[in-house]
Amino acid sequence: MKIQLTINDELTSTEVHIHTPQYTEKIEKMMHVLQTIQTPTTIDGYVEQTIHFVPVQDIYAVYAEGAKVYIQTNEDEFEVKRKLYEVEDLFAHDFVRVNKSTLIHLQKLVSIQMGKLGTTEAVLSNGVSIHISRKYMKELKQKLGIGRDGV
Template identity: 25%
Template sequence: MKIRVELDRTMAADELVIKAATLSADVAHIVQMVEQDTAQRRIAIPTEDRTMLKNFDEIIAISVTGETLTYYTNEENLVAHGTLKMILQKLDANLFVQVSKQNVINLDGLLSLEAGFSGSMVAVMRRGIKIDVSRRYLPELKRHLGL
């Protein structure tokens, strides 16, 4: 594999072009690494009295009840207003997975999966946080985990 960098001071914005004969596993991996590295890696959480900026790796899970979002972080739980749909658009889809209508988990915070009721599962997260995983969302979680 050849790598070449060309500098062009006339360009208004950076552009990365990858040329390949085929979309091999190596090329796909490089594209994924670049996309992840350039993606936004933190989120603004507007609480009642302030707006907290949290890196994605600090967020363990997010739950919604009505229009109240609870962010479970490494140190604390933060409460904000909004919808899960709105938050999912801001998160890294390779790192965060929706596991029920009410819950999203950070795969890096997942410690284990336990059997729940009626074919559902319970995700055991850092800080001992337990998040329900519904049967409907379980196949997608398993896909992300390579199961």
């Protein structure tokens, strides 16, 4: 891999260009790392007419209920004025989707419990259990680096 840095004082922002003969998993990981550098550290959460700036590290889960999206911290719950997929894209490095309507913060995950009849639950550090859909289990394992698909 060849790395080149060009400093141009006429630019107003940093640009990263990747030139590659093919799209590989390494390229995808590199792009992911570069995108996470720009990840915000807070998100705006609403309770009635008050806007709170919630630190991402305080969020345990993000879920959609009807047309609304909520973030859960250890003590509070806030409405978010974004779609679930927008929050997922914004915080792709820290969160993973575990079912159709829920994202969990990877740093808040304590264990994965395999239940009878094929049910699987994510247990968060605040004691909350969230159902993991089979559809999203592979991505969760990949993000955690576990199982056959983990590395």
